[in-house]
Amino acid sequence: MKRFVIGLLVTDEAGALTRISGMFARRSFNIESLTVGVTEKPGVSRMTIVMMGDDSARDQIIRQLSKIHSVREIKEMHPESSVNRELIIIKVKTTSETRSEIIDAVTVFRNSIIDYHKDALSIEVTGDGNKLNAFIDLMADYGILEICRTGLISVDRGTTTLKDSGYIPEH
């Protein structure tokens, strides 16, 4: 099983998200994360889907996505040619003994504390998957109360954009 990142531009219309997420569920493909948000162009949303599978699953997913009428552009975001970010908010239990250690870790990881309570800190962490997972592992010892993740977003390096995918659906 490999991890693939797929970027999509989709028409912002009723049911677009359901059409795409429903296709993944219906055809038994595994999604690790799916993010969606507006773009610089009104009426067009951008999705980033992280999926697990082999090469043939990846090919089949791209082919199936290209048939969904709401989908305008599809591009596989390769790790070597793209930059990826994910944001998490992690709420960690604190005591007077652990607080300063946690704050040290936040500084070293260049994260920020966005809520301070005598028994807990809420920490904003931004980065790629490795950094996030390392920080989560570190916090596990102190007691994680909850985690909220946005899922990955991804853009190409340089001047390349998703519109340069060359893979435009037929419709």
Added chain:
Amino acid sequence: MKLTGARILIETLIEQGTDVIFGYPGGAVLNIYDELYLNSDRIKHIITAHEQGAAHAADGYARASGKVGVVLATSGPGATNLVTGIANAYLDSVPMVAITGNVASSMFGKDSFQEVDIMGVTLPITKHNYVVRDVNELADTVREAFKIAKSGRPGPVLVDIPKDVQLGLAEYEPAEIVKPYESVKASESDIQKAVEMINESSRPFIICGGGAVISGAENEVALLAEKTDAYIGCSMMGLSAVSADHPRNLGMIGMHGRYSASRALKECDLMITLGARFSDRATGDKAKFSEGKRILHIDIDTAEINKNITVDFGIQSDLKYALSKIIPLIEEKKHVEWSESVARFKAYEAEHKPPFIEKELNPYKILDMISDRLDPDMPVATDVGQHQLWTSQRYRVRKPRRFLTSGGLGTMGFGMGAAIGACVATGQRTVLITGDGSFGMNLNETMTMVSQGLPVTVVIMNNTVLGNVRQWQTMFYGKRYSSTTLGRAVDFAALADAFGAKGLRANDEKSFAAALDEALSTDGPVIIDAKINMDERVLPMIPPGQSFEQLKLD
């Protein structure tokens, strides 16, 4: 001048070439039906007994004509009754536009009377679907629905129109009939690679699918076979692409395919799959299916390439285009050894006919009598079950779009609506071959055949059991006939009379011939109750998930 949404819908349907709508009225489509009344000289509406029948009729109309079939239903139960018909069209790539009314948009989400989120329900079984929220967008939405339905790999599109949009006013500007999106065409290098593969083959075998009919590539398939000296096997959906009388056509492949077709498929060195999608019913064991051969696959749907079977080379293209480029470039071949082998397979098949129990009136005799009497232009529809498989094996289909069967979804109850739609589309006498189980599902549509005065002959192969399931129970479930022995006592001929149709009975060759002759010279619908033995089996059979080695001939 401003028109109401209901009127705009009718104008747009007419503008897009719709001459007939199949449907059923109700509270949420009253305004649309009012416009149908006022415009009845410009567009015909056929009311069926049930919305499912209307959906299958629109499907049958589209299959027989190649045009987009249109079905109309009210909100809630009217809309949900379309679901099987829409799914059926989706699986068999049939262009259809389904129009549903809905409650006013201000009532959405309140569980209002007869409110159903039909867009949500039909998401997985349509190419695309819409809820029209603004009357100003109605005409363009309907046009786009037609465009999507007939583009590329065709399929159903649903347009849900809330009551307030039907009542709202907007400007209407007539437009041309929308053209499909330009279809994808094979590249030069794709063509070159395909030509190389074909030229290198010494035992070529073509699998012809429903895509050949949709693309209009029937002649090209035959030309390819003739020039490269290949034989042809058809998927169930592809049966009408090549005449049953064509000497290179070995008939249907798959679970109940003909022996010679299955054998040639196994022995070939190149499988040229044209507009077919490697359904599990066609392939059986997928590894064995691909073993010892190269596979060239041409399909308009990109997602069919490498979906079910990993192929050596896949080309996304309109089939007619691809073949018209490939054929001039391939070498003219004579594969003497291959032809001799296939001749042996055919001889073996001729010596091993299915062992029917009843010699007097068995399915093949019924089908031969129908084949002998029908003009090739007359559509033949089936339901789903043993009768469908026997018909696929034995009925001599000679013209494209003249064999209508539920291939992908396998919908018992498809046949009555399909026969109505085909009869309306072609104006030809139509024959439905069904079983007592399938007929029982939608026999209410006899009413529609009578009210429309349609010359449809319904041949019920009546074995009093659910024969196909019973056959599996016989072969794989120790003859435990769970819920397949129906114990019904319906007199189908008397039932036909009660509906206002004509009912006839047959229990031997002579009485069937007489009934068929009478039916085929009767103006309106006729139902023939033809008794067959409940233990007749469909053979050959490759058990599910298995391969040619396990093919059962008796």
